[in-house]
Amino acid sequence: MNAPSHPHLPRGLYLLCDDTVLPEVSLVDKAARLVAGGARVVQLRMKRTPAREALAAARRVVALCRREGVLCLVNDRVDLALLADADGVHVGDEDVPPEDARALLGPGRWVGVTVRDAAGARAARAAGADYVGVGPLFATTTKQVPAPVLGLETFAAVVRESPLPVVGIGGVGLANIARVAAAGAHCAAVVSDALLAADITARVRQLMAAFEQGRSGA
DSSP states (O other): OOOOOSOOOOOEEEEEEETTSSTTSOHHHHHHHHHHHTOSEEEEEOSSSOHHHHHHHHHHHHHHHHHHTOEEEEESOHHHHHHTTOSEEEEOTTSSOHHHHHHHHOTTSEEEEEESSHHHHHHHHHTTOSEEEEOOOSOOSSSOOOSOOOHHHHHHHHHHHOSSOEEEOSSOOTTTHHHHHHTTOSEEEESHHHHTSSSHHHHHHHHHHHHHHHHHTO
């Protein structure tokens, strides 16, 4: 197994640029607004976008993120991540297995894995992952998730036992992101709360401030 050979995951806001949320706005435009607000990581989730269009968008978003020093990952599609020269991928329960993603991407790119518990986090590390996404923390309508809501107490226990940095995901927004940070999340993943805001960039700034407050216990 190729071991990762890059710095640690940036701490803070992990924002999903999803083609099913605010579909009337292009992926590139959404990504630009997220980055302008201070995203540390942008994940492109393109479930409905045709492959050729998705690759073109991914290349533009990767270039945008690279200029601004933001990590850019592609959800599920290892092929698109490689072709677009993205920083890596995030894979879930039904996607390419993490060990295969690592084999294709090599040690220099990121592999994130969705897990439900600490045992899953340990298995992800053994498979070559760099970090894990743990959730759903709260109820969410953005994505159908065939798993029970964890809640923050269970999430905090997973964080304590995980050998990898943990990204909290599922229903995270301004109302609860400080509590997610206080529970020990390395990052908090946000989708709808950012993309459906009247001013996306301003909302990202608010989310960042709330996350930092949660980390500091303020």
